[in-house]
Amino acid sequence: MPASRTLYDKIIDRHRILSFGEAEGAGERMLLYIDRTVLNEYTSPQAFSGLRDAGRRVWRPEAALGVVDHVNSTDPARGAGSSDGGAQRQIDYFVQNGRDFGIEIYDVLHPRQGIEHVVLPDLGWVLPGLVIAAGDSHTTTYGAFGTVGFGIGTSDIEHLLATQTLIYHRLKNMRVTIDGRLPTGVTAKDAVMAVIRLIGAGGAAGYALEFAGEAIRTLGVEARMTMCNMAVECGARVALMAPDDKVLDYISGRPRTPPAAMLERGREQWAELVTDAAAHFDAEVVLRAEDVPPMVSWGTSPDQALAISDRVPHPDDMPIDRQADVARAIAYMGLEPHMLLQGISIDRAFIGSCTNARITDLRDAARILDGRKVAPGVRAMISPGSSTVRREAEAEGLDRIFIDAGFEWRQSGCSLCLAMNDDMLAPGERCASSTNRNFEGRQGIGGRTHLMSPAMVAAAAVTGKLVDVRRFPSPETM
Known part of the structure; x- marks a missing residue:
């Protein structure tokens, strides 16, 4: 294990159960422990059907949350049902799966229903240092909290639900540094779109992308979520930012956040969730915030x-x-x-x-x-x-x-x-x-x-x- 490590490698090392073979570094194949997952009605049905066919149960149902978000109506006067028969069948099967496998489901009329990657931070369920995998590519959003989040396919969802683990390949490390401050009228959305334009739609493929620099530190947590969310659009499988006091303030007092005393103990451990000064990155990208336009x-x-x-x-x-x-x-x-x-x-x-x-x-x-x-x-x-x-x-x-x-x-x-x-x-x-x-x-x-x-x-x-x-x-x- 290198003496100096990136934030990504530190989190992956803490969650690695075992490695397959001798290789270390990028490409290392391992069994990785996954802390939490969020499920939706669109990407989960086949996974639940696979569990049923194999007679398997969900290993840690309390580590999963289900949210209806993709196929539901957003009509201001919507009811519990859908006018689309296929969508309604997906929602009904999703609710049934939650009931049968012991997973909490936020259905269409639940008071906390919403888009999965908005709901989890709403709840305070995303904490620094976790690994969260889910059946949606924009799971990278959670990197704003110093969390490794990545999207997975349906077969992986089934494996995760059954074992709380995944077979995983370690990524290369890329750092995008944005120094300075964004001008008036320019937002995090503009900054991440500028990054994507610069490196291309596949420029970060195979990488965990860490955002760093003064411009990142000055952003609020929700703006950071925007940047990590869209990092997948330049090919990044994981996006990360070092957690700081803004993150701790954001998660404090939310419905699923740990009690204050536990948060204080966590603060000491989360202080270590930074890239070491001498850590190696396989690729570096540098921008000036002042140069980013709308x-x-x-x-x-x-x-x-x-x-x-x-x-x-x-x-x-x-x-x-x-x-x-x-x-x-x-x-x-x-x-x-x-x-x-x-x-x-x-x-x-x-x-x-x-x-x-x-x-x-x-x-x-x-x-x-x-x-x-x-x-x-x-x-x-x-x-x-x-x-x-x-x-x-x-x-x-x-x-x-x-x-x-x-x-x-x-x-x-x-x-x-x-x-x-x-x-x-x-x-x-x-x-x-x-x-x-x-x-x-x-x-x-x-x-x-x-x-x-x-x-x-x-x-x-x-x-x-x-x-x-x-x-x-x-x-x-x-």
Whole structure:
């Protein structure tokens, strides 16, 4: 074991039960203990069916929590059922599995229902130094707490439920350092989109990515979650940030957080959850926060993004191995090379998803929308990340700001992030979206998605077009 280790390696070493073979370092194959998992109605059914067929039980049902989030309606007046028969069968089977295997399930009408990666932090169930694996790629979100989180497939979910372990291969280490401070009007969403654009959609494949630097330390915990959430969009299997007092303050007093005395004892151990000064990284990336602009995606991959002040690229100006992809993306998005991004008209505006639907995201949007109206012809929606966030927003009066501006104030769920429920784009509709992926058809067949921060979505909604949020007249809007 190296004398100096990264944060990722420290956590993995603490959870390694045994190694298979002689190899150490990246690629090492091991049996890894998993502390907790969160389940959803979409990726878990086959895992439960496998357990039933094999006659196995769940080894530690108290280490799992189930949340309905992907297929449920977010209609403001939704009931316990779904108008979609297939979705209802998924929800019913999920609830039955929780009952039969002893796992707590937050169904559609549960007061803490929401998107899984918002619900767990809401509860205080994500603590520094844990390993959390779940059937969703955005499990990287938990890295904001100094937690190793990663997505797994259905067969791995079955293995995890039966044994509380997984066969795991150690990743290489990458560090992304962002020094300085983000300018006014620039958010964590912009910063992570800038990183993804810089290193590419597969630039961090095979790596655990650690974010470091002054800009990261100055971010709030929810902004850090946004960055770790989207790290998977540049290929990272794990994203991490060293936990600090902001993390401890965030988790204190939540429903599932350990008692204060235990947290204090944990504080001493969590202080060791930092990368050693001499630790080796297999790759290093450095950015200056002052150079990060408000970002918007133009294409059909999260790395196809630019500053809002830029123009759509021309395929001929790109490396030859990217020209075909760029041309296809431009055609799908209904754009023209060299077109200004600023001023492109939109049909829809959406604030939601496990990336940007927490209370601080809603506050950012409300500051833009307060006293303004959604542009004619634009349908605008907000789906809070959880029912808890929804109540908190209503207690602050944010819902009235949204409704008065012309936004639909919906219930919680994955919603328009992916076309797996009754919220979706029609073919050809163009959406300013605070979500994490802009793939072809992601929000609906033929739908066109532009990724950006919640504040940028709000600005697009009231102008009816993509716009630089910094152009809004009052600096207090940020």
